[in-house]
Amino acid sequence: MAAADLGAAEWERSKITNQDLNLLKKLGISKKPKAVCFPSEESYPTPPMGYRVSFVDHLIRGLSAPIHPFLRGLLYVYGLQLHHLTPNSILHISIFITLCEAFLGVQPNWALWKRIFFCRRNGSANVAYNIGGVVISVRSSVNYFDVKLPDSVQGWRKKWLYIREENHGCAEDNIPPFDGAEKILRRRSWDAEATEEERTSTEALMTRIHELQNTRGKELSGIQITAYFLRTRVQPLQARKNPFWNYAGDEDTDRLSTNLEVKDLDRLIRKISSLKKKDSIPSTYRVTPYSAANALPKEDASEATASAQSPPPAVSPRNKRKRNDAEDSGTSKAEEAVPSRQKAAYDPYLETLISSDDEEEVPTADVAARTSTSHTLVASETPVEGEETSPPRQNVGAATPPSSPLVPSPKRARVETIPELTLQSSSSSNPLLDDPMIKELLRIGAQFVGYRDYASKTEEKLAEANERADTLAQKLEQCEEARKKAESDAVQARREADKAKADAAGVEDVRKRLHAAETSLSEHISAQSAREAAVTKRIRIQNRRFVNRTSQVTDTWEPTRGRYDAP
Known part of the structure; x- marks a missing residue:
């Protein structure tokens, strides 16, 4: 028997306490005017224009708008929205980004992420959750930091609010539009493992992680990483001007607030972890994190710069891997770029037709999920039904976040094909398809079909x-x-x-x-x-007196004389 998907019925009226409000104020999340908007009486989120839905327990674990490109990439590849992730999953991503930037000195690495983490469905045999319906977990074969996550976070689904969207001039930093009733479809990318090439390229990073864990006298723990980003007052999941290795202390422009008091920091760490009162919280670090005061070594700095300037292999426009390779690795493949003479203002269907078959489950009465993890150019005789994807952007390689999966535009349209032509991104040797007129015909047909179906x-x-x-x-x-x-x-x-x-x-x-x-x-x-009783008593007394008198008369009687003697 399949588990029942609660969907929109899972939402209820938000119940945020004064304690939650004070915590958000101390953390600087609600410091800016209108940065946070609290719901009133509605029992289903209806965010105002320019706002997105979030949760108190997500914000205190490192989430802020605009979101980090790596987080947006994860949402795209996994086909998820923010409310699909549990608070523990959000904390996993925050710790990973902090680990990469502050202790490894690299941008968050997609290949490294796949070696450590995977996604699984959250729920029971009878109920499949929509809010918090996906859990990010560490692979059992990986020796990773003990993060001390709590078994569950009670009541977090009832503490939703609206956060103001700030894109910093880049639409790719926006949180995807909210859809509380969207079903969660499991994707192959959820448990996709790193390829041999990716494992080789990240072997040095895995070795460094093991050294951070096991070097005697310089051990690094998951709680130390958590405490570090909470102390810096920088939200790891926020799109920032500088990575952690350039953190400038109290003068850093990415800080949301001043330093927390020791008791507030201690209380916050225990709130988001499973630490007990008897467990101590580290106040110092045996491994000094990279920052402006502890600069990266020159070779590490050059590697980090190169990583920031070039897209990862999974999204490079010059990468011509086959479609199956992209699906097996759970990564996205960029659309083939058009000739330079065709570059103009952004057109959602100017470059190509996109098809996606990454979903393992597609409802017959609906289109596919909002995003897809693999893309290819398709123009076949048989139309592809029930599929939907995001339109490409020009210069997709430059717009892709470094070392993160490809992030598409929120706009979508149904895919339709052009008969009697077959074009695969991995095959460009067909002379007919190299003809400029054929390419122009494909471009115009794609543009017309795209706009018609979009309307x-x-x-x-x-x-x-x-x-x-x-x-x-x-x-x-x-x-x-x-x-x-x-x-x-x-x-x-x-x-x-x-x-x-x-x-x-x-x-x-x-x-x-x-x-x-x-x-x-x-x-x-x-x-x-x-x-x-009184009458009876008087009668008895009178009777006694009468008896006494009668006795006296009897005693004085003299029969012989025949008279009474006077007494």
Whole structure:
């Protein structure tokens, strides 16, 4: 029996406490004007224009807007939204980015991530969660830091709010639009392992991680990494001007607030971890993190610079790997670039048609998930049904975040094919397809089909929205009728209760009067008994006197004389 997907029914009214508000203020998350917007009475998130949905427990674990390119890449590759991730998963990503930048001296590395982590579905045999429905876990074969994560975070799903979106001039830093009812579809990229090439390129980083864990006297723990980014007051999951290896201390421009007090920091670390009161929290680090005061070695600095300037192999436009290789590695493949003469203003269908078959489960009545982890150019005789993807951007290699999966634009459109032509990104030797006129024909056809289907899809979505609005209006009318009926029943019940109270008061009055009568009767009986006793006593006394007198008369009688002697 398949688990029931709760979907939108899982949302309920937000319940943020004053303690949560004070914590967000201390952390500097709500310091900027209108940086955070708190929901009022709604039981389903409806973020205002320019805001995105987030959670208190995500923010205190290193999340802020605009989001880090690596995090956006993960969401794209895994086909997820932020509310699909649990707080422990958010903390895993924060620790990984801090580890890479502050202790390894490199940009967050996608290949290294795949060697350490994988995704799995969160839920039970009967229920599949939508909020927090995906968990990021460490592979059992990897010796990674003990992060001391709690078994569960209680009540975090009820503490949602809106955070203001800030893109810093780059739309790729935006959080994907919120859709609370979007189903979670498992992807091959969730547990994709690193390729041999990626394992070779990251072997030195894995060796360094083991050294950080096991070097006697210089051991580094997961709690130390967590405490470090909390002390710096820099949010690891925020798009920042400088990486951690350029952290400038109190003068750093990426800091959200001043240093936390020791007791507040101690309380926060224990809140997001499984540490007990008896467990100590490290105040110093046996391994000095890289920063402006502890600069990277020259060779490491050059490697970090090179990593920041060039896209990873998974997204490089010059990389011509086969589609199957991209799927096996769980990475994204960039669309083939068009000739330079065609470059102009951004057109979502100017360069290519995109197809995606990375999802393992696609509903027949709906399109595929919002994002895809592998892309290729497809133009075949058989149309591809039920698939949907994001339109490409020009110069995709330059717009891709360093060492992170490809991040597409939020816009989407259905894929349609052009008959009698077959074009694969891995095969460009066909002379017919190299003809400029054929390429121009493909470009114009793709542009027309893309815009037509985009408009058609928009109309369908609008019709669905209108239908949903009508349904909600009917439900609202039903709720209003139910409310009026409930109010009427409440008034009737109140009247019956008042009548019952009046009857009860009358019964109580009768009971009191009966009790008073019984008391009076008892007193009367007692008085009557006392009078009878007094009368009986007097009769006995008089009888005794009479007997005594009778005895005296009998004693003075002289029969012989026939007379009484006077006494």
